[in-house]
Amino acid sequence: MGKVTLFIAQSADGYIAREDGSIDWLRDGADEDYGYEEFFQMVDTVFMGRKTYDHIFELAEEFPYKMKDVYVVSNTREGHDDYATYLQPEQILPLVNMLKNEQNKTIWVVGGAKLIHYFISAGLIDEYRIFIQPTLIGKGIPLFQKHDHEEELQLTETNAYPDGMLAITYQREEQHH
Amino acid sequence: MGKVTLFIAQSADGYIAREDGSIDWLRDGADEDYGYEEFFQMVDTVFMGRKTYDHIFELAEEFPYKMKDVYVVSNTREGHDDYATYLQPEQILPLVNMLKNEQNKTIWVVGGAKLIHYFISAGLIDEYRIFIQPTLIGKGIPLFQKHDHEEELQLTETNAYPDGMLAITYQREEQHH
Numbered sequence: 082m083g084k085v086t087l088f089i090a091q092s093a094d095g096y097i098a099r100e101d102g103s104i105d106w107l108r109d110g111a112d113e114d115y116g117y118e119e120f121f122q123m124v125d126t127v128f129m130g131r132k133t134y135d136h137i138f139e140l141a142e143e144f145p146y147k148m149k150d151v152y153v154v155s156n157t158r159e160g161h162d163d164y165a166t167y168l169q170p171e172q173i174l175p176l177v178n179m180l181k182n183e184q185n186k187t188i189w190v191v192g193g194a195k196l197i198h199y200f201i202s203a204g205l206i207d208e209y210r211i212f213i214q215p216t217l218i219g220k221g222i223p224l225f226q227k228h229d230h231e232e233e234l235q236l237t238e239t240n241a242y243p244d245g246m247l248a249i250t251y252q253r254e255e256q257h258h
Numbered sequence: 259m260g261k262v263t264l265f266i267a268q269s270a271d272g273y274i275a276r277e278d279g280s281i282d283w284l285r286d287g288a289d290e291d292y293g294y295e296e297f298f299q300m301v302d303t304v305f306m307g308r309k310t311y312d313h314i315f316e317l318a319e320e321f322p323y324k325m326k327d328v329y330v331v332s333n334t335r336e337g338h339d340d341y342a343t344y345l346q347p348e349q350i351l352p353l354v355n356m357l358k359n360e361q362n363k364t365i366w367v368v369g370g371a372k373l374i375h376y377f378i379s380a381g382l383i384d385e386y387r388i389f390i391q392p393t394l395i396g397k398g399i400p401l402f403q404k405h406d407h408e409e410e411l412q413l414t415e416t417n418a419y420p421d422g423m424l425a426i427t428y429q430r431e432e433q434h435h
Contacts, residue, residue, distance in 0.1 A: 093411055093428065094402035095272040106408075201394075215411040215428055217378075220404040225271035227397040234270055234392040236422040245413040247426065251270065251392055
């Protein structure tokens with residue numbers, strides 16, 4: 082069976098970006114990739130929001146997810162382009178279930194905040210891999226936004242890097258029953 | 259030199275209590291005290307807000323901080339009672355500086371959320387000891403509330419308990435220069 086992973090960095094006070102979306106406070110991973118390459122190799126499918134998708138083309142010379150199946154959630158775009166297949170929000174749940182349960186895929190929810198919130202509040206995250214940078218930025222966009230979903234997680238791994246980054250892995254309890 | 263410590267538990271999504279202040283989701287520490295007793299022995303002085311102080315008398319048969327110097331922040335009460343000395347918000351900063359720098363005291367900021375926010379946003383916390391319970395409660399009162407203070411911390415210790423509670427200790431960078 083496949084799984085849905087949230088692999089993401091946050092500040093010590095729980096923010097994934099400043100209020101304007103910037104991540105200038107975040108270490109760039111040039112010296113230490115915090116296991117990103119190893120994780121990325123295992124990913125089959127990536128999900129991202131439309132703004133995040135467009136933003137990647139402003140930042141990167143080459144689209145970094147070319148070797149993956151890419152789904153971009155959009156209310157307005159349809160079909161596909163050279164890199165991604167577009168889908169409506171209501172298509173997320175059946176597609177995730179199909180990819181996980183029938184195709185055994187490892188799915189990474191890249192972002193942005195809105196899509197992450199959708200996955201968390203729908204209880205769709207099987208594995209949280211949260212990297213806490215020891216910086217207080219004071220305000221910003223929180224990783225966890227208010228919702229009505231409550232659940233127990235299982236802490237399965239922690240790793241404190243020499244530079245103070247702390248990796249925490251949680252699995253959904255269901256996976257262990 | 260003394261120090262100010264925030265020793266506190268939060269949910270995996272960053273809340274210290276539900277929206278109504280309740281902590282029914284929080285493990286009671288009966289089986290595992292997560293180092294509380296050892297920490298408590300070292301504390302000289304406790305700070306708390308007036309509501310938290312009053313609430314303790316509703317819950318506990320005996321006031322648990324009798325052996326400590328207790329300061330209760332209130333806009334309306336003055337002087338002292340049998341257990342605590344009252345002080346106005348503007349008295350916090352000079353008192354903390356005096357206790358730390360002249361009297362070498364170990365100070366614990368007990369709560370509630372408003373007082374914790376004051377200490378964090380004023381940059382008064384020297385040591386964060388945060389206990390993350392692997393439970394998502396969805397919404398509540400966040401440990402870190404929005405403010406304009408930004409700072410680098412030093413991750414000095416982590417401890418994953420068998421039940422999944424994760425203890426993280428941060429020190430302010432200044433203490434290590």
